[in-house]
Amino acid sequence: MTIVKQDTEPPALGETLAVLLARDMADGEKVIIGTNSDIQLAACNLARLMQAPRLWWISGPGGMVNPTRDHLISTADFENIESAEAWMDLPNMIDFIDWKIHFFDFAILSALQVDRHGNINTVVVGDQAKPRVRGPGTVGISALCGLAKRFYVVLTRHDKSAFRPRVDFICGPGHMDGGDSREKAGLPPGGPKLVVSPLGVFDFEPTTKAMRVRSLHPGVTLEQVQANTGFELVVAGTPPVTEMPRPDELALLRQRVDVRRTLRRKFP
Amino acid sequence: MSIKKLVSLEDAVKDIPDGASLGLGGWIFNSQPMALVRALIRRGVKDLDLIPVPSSIAPDLLIGAGCVRSTVCVFISFEQFGLAPHFRRQAEAGTLKVIDMDGPGIAGGLRAAICDMPWTAIPDLGTDLPKHAPQMYRPLPSAPGERKMLAAMAVKPDVCLLHAQQADEYGNVQYMGPPFFDAMLAQASRRVIVSVDRIVSSDTIRRNNHLTKLPAAMVDAVVEAPWGAHPTASPTLYRADEAHLAEYVKASADGAAWAAYLQRHVRAPATQAAYLDTLGAARLATVMVSESTLV
Numbered sequence: 295m296t297i298v299k300q301d302t303e304p305p306a307l308g309e310t311l312a313v314l315l316a317r318d319m320a321d322g323e324k325v326i327i328g329t330n331s332d333i334q335l336a337a338c339n340l341a342r343l344m345q346a347p348r349l350w351w352i353s354g355p356g357g358m359v360n361p362t363r364d365h366l367i368s369t370a371d372f373e374n375i376e377s378a379e380a381w382m383d384l385p386n387m388i389d390f391i392d393w394k395i396h397f398f399d400f401a402i403l404s405a406l407q408v409d410r411h412g413n414i415n416t417v418v419v420g421d422q423a424k425p426r427v428r429g430p431g432t433v434g435i436s437a438l439c440g441l442a443k444r445f446y447v448v449l450t451r452h453d454k455s456a457f458r459p460r461v462d463f464i465c466g467p468g469h470m471d472g473g474d475s476r477e478k479a480g481l482p483p484g485g486p487k488l489v490v491s492p493l494g495v496f497d498f499e500p501t502t503k504a505m506r507v508r509s510l511h512p513g514v515t516l517e518q519v520q521a522n523t524g525f526e527l528v529v530a531g532t533p534p535v536t537e538m539p540r541p542d543e544l545a546l547l548r549q550r551v552d553v554r555r556t557l558r559r560k561f562p
Numbered sequence: 563m564s565i566k567k568l569v570s571l572e573d574a575v576k577d578i579p580d581g582a583s584l585g586l587g588g589w590i591f592n593s594q595p596m597a598l599v600r601a602l603i604r605r606g607v608k609d610l611d612l613i614p615v616p617s618s619i620a621p622d623l624l625i626g627a628g629c630v631r632s633t634v635c636v637f638i639s640f641e642q643f644g645l646a647p648h649f650r651r652q653a654e655a656g657t658l659k660v661i662d663m664d665g666p667g668i669a670g671g672l673r674a675a676i677c678d679m680p681w682t683a684i685p686d687l688g689t690d691l692p693k694h695a696p697q698m699y700r701p702l703p704s705a706p707g708e709r710k711m712l713a714a715m716a717v718k719p720d721v722c723l724l725h726a727q728q729a730d731e732y733g734n735v736q737y738m739g740p741p742f743f744d745a746m747l748a749q750a751s752r753r754v755i756v757s758v759d760r761i762v763s764s765d766t767i768r769r770n771n772h773l774t775k776l777p778a779a780m781v782d783a784v785v786e787a788p789w790g791a792h793p794t795a796s797p798t799l800y801r802a803d804e805a806h807l808a809e810y811v812k813a814s815a816d817g818a819a820w821a822a823y824l825q826r827h828v829r830a831p832a833t834q835a836a837y838l839d840t841l842g843a844a845r846l847a848t849v850m851v852s853e854s855t856l857v
Contacts, residue, residue: 328615329590330641356589356740368641369591372739372797384589385669385746392666393685417662422694424656428649430639432664432691433616440687465664467688479688480710 300541301548307492308561309547310511311448312336313539314490316344316400323399325351326391326438327368330363332556333448335404336366339551340543354391354434357382365554392437395482400448401438401446407461410505410525412468412486412498414439414447415461421462432465439466444487450561452491454524469503476503495536499528509536567784571601571834573784574755578721580607581631585722585751586614586621588794589742590641591802594620595723597757597790600828602723603627613719614638615668615743619794619810620723622646625658626814627824628809632659634717636668643807646813661695670714671698672743681713685752722751725791726776727799729758730766733781736773739797748780755783757790758828759799787834789846801849806841 305313315337318323323346327334338351339362352359353369358378367373375381390397405414406429416435419424439445445466449456468486470476474487477548489496494510506528510519512535520527539547548555575598578584582629588594599620609631614621616637624630626648638646654657663671674682683702686692690701692712700713724744729735735756737744748754756776761784767774790796793810794802811824831837838846 301696319852329637329639356592356742368591370592370641371802372592373801375797381740383740383745384742388665388669392669417690422660422662425654428645428660430645431616431635431637431662432689433637434665436664436687436689436691437666437685438691440685463662463694464688464690465662470688475793480686480704481688532813 296498298549301545302541304543305539305544305560306558307450308333310539310546311450311490311561312340312557314495314536315446315448316340318488319346319349321346322348323350324397325349326354326398326401326436326442327369328354328403329368331369331402332353332366332560335369336547336557337402337550339393340547343546343550344543345438352387357384357387357402364550366552366556378494391434395441395478396443396484398438398442400444400446400487401442402427402448403435403438403466404448404450405466407456407458408447408449408489409458409461411446411470411472411503412489412505413461414466414468417463417465419455419462429494435466439468440481442483443484445485447486447489447501449489449491452493452519453522457523457525459525469498472503473501493522494533496527502528504528505543506530507533509534512538564732564778566731567778567781568731568761569783569785569786571597571785574598574783575605578602578607581609581611582720583613584609585618585719585747585802586612587722587724587742587744587747588615588617588620588791589740590616590618590639591794591807592739593742593791593796594618594794595725595757595786595790595815596620596727596792596794597834597837598723598755598785601624603629603828604832613717615747618646619807622648622745623762623828626679627650627828630658634661634663634668636663636665639686640807640811643811661698662691663695663698664689664691667691667698667714668717671717672746672750673776674714674716675718676746677855679716681715683711684714686710717750719747719751721753721755722747724748724754724756726756726758727796728760728762729756729838730764731761731784732764733778733784734764734765734767734774735776735781735784736770737775738773738799741775745775748776753782754780755785756781757785757787759788759790759796761786790834792841798848799850803845803849805845805848808854
């Protein structure tokens with residue numbers, strides 16, 4: 295197979311989000327990702343081909359460790375076993391997923407809603423007893439947000455229904471009510487580091503722990519992102535433009551991680 | 563002398579009463595006990611309280627067939643096909659009571675049940691779950707500086723339905739792939755009913771005894787149901803049938819189409835063999851190719 299070192303076809307949304315996440319991973323870190331996680335899986339396998347060859351990741355659904363393929367399949371698919379270096383019985387995994395503080399350096403999660411303090415919700419939109427949208431539920435999200443050293447939130451839409459002043463149901467604790475409220479709730483240090491969306495990259499102001507604009511994708515204005523966010527974002531000066539995926543990163547992603555171009559098809 | 567536990571599909575589910583709490587094993591699109599679920603629907607069971615581990619079509623089909631009054635939701639999803647259609651519709655209509663729980667809550671609750679304890683301790687992770695489901699999460703006292711803890715109340719299903727790849731007629735059940743939560747669910751449940759794709763000899767079981775995740779003493783009944791997890795996967799034997807899952811989701815959107823699906827795939831075929839004939843050999847052939855080389 296010929297490896298092209300540079301790929302200049304512009305990135306699809308899913309590819310951009312995967313590259314932005316991959317860049318933030320450090321070599322040797324331990325990672326957990328959940329189900330239905332094409333972008334997260336691509337990000338981990340891409341990071342292993344770039345600056346983080348010893349990244350250790352486990353698939354929460356099946357307990358597969360470091361499955362590596364040249365294409366993306368559901369993390370809940372047993373076919374992952376074939377290319378994994380281990381698979382762990384879930385009752386044993388639970389001990390470090392659900393109880394142990396800081397076993398994982400980070401988790402990457404998507405959500406129905408995220409709020410100004412980075413709490414996330416995958417349970418319901420509206421009232422739990424008669425919701426407007428019934429989501430899939432909490433599973434390990436509570437423990438991953440609560441106990442990992444940090445977490446990332448990846449959203450493939452950016453609008454006021456996704457970016458809320460307060461989520462309708464906290465199933466993944468972020469910075470709770472801001473300030474030191476997370477620590478006061480008895481949780482270990484941690485919480486959300488970055489939120490990546492179709493409009494930009496966001497982090498949290500260190501004192502108030504309110505969501506802050508870190509960079510805006512090319513062509514996106516502050517007015518546009520504020521108009522699509524359900525609360526006031528912290529803005530410090532003029533935010534930089536996001537460094538979009540480079541041709542060498544896209545070449546690796548498309549030839550070693552996602553040869554079937556799943557990200558382009560699902561998240562154009 | 564071991565006791566033979568091999569029974570027919572119908573006999574396996576005939577004593578599950580209306581109003582039973584029912585554990586469902588597997589994991590999302592893997593090893594859901596679908597042949598047993600269809601047999602239970604044919605029997606006309608009502609008012610079930612479901613306790614599914616992270617699941618997809620097993621709880622959704624029971625909900626869509628009108629057999630369920632409440633369900634625990636740790637995670638119920640159709641993954642790449644979206645949200646679970648009947649679970650979502652009945653929850654949003656307010657006609658299905660949903661008790662949300664997280665991984666620590668269900669794992670702690672099953673461990674409590676396994677050990678005959680009222681609860682086990684789990685960390686308080688700051689979620690809205692204890693406020694929403696105080697019957698499942700109880701605050702525990704803590705000294706200053708100690709980690710805040712909750713009691714995860716015991717989760718003890720009346721019956722659980724599981725699917726695995728093979729067993730002998732005495733109920734020694736073997737998993738060729740991950741057993742997911744099945745062993746915990748089996749130990750926590752009062753009665754354990756398992757379907758397997760094939761019954762094998764006890765010699766075969768003994769040759770690979772490291773695969774026996776459910777020894778016979780933990781199993782009440784075992785059923786031979788080839789392709790019994792269809793349309794979900796049975797690890798190493800067949801993949802999830804994505805085309806069928808897509809048809810299911812499509813049929814779920816429309817009352818007449820859903821009634822037709824239930825009639826064709828659930829109510830009319832009285833046996834697992836008749837169910838497989840509704841699919842056809844060509845369809846099954848598309849999902850029997852596995853890339854896995856585990857066994």
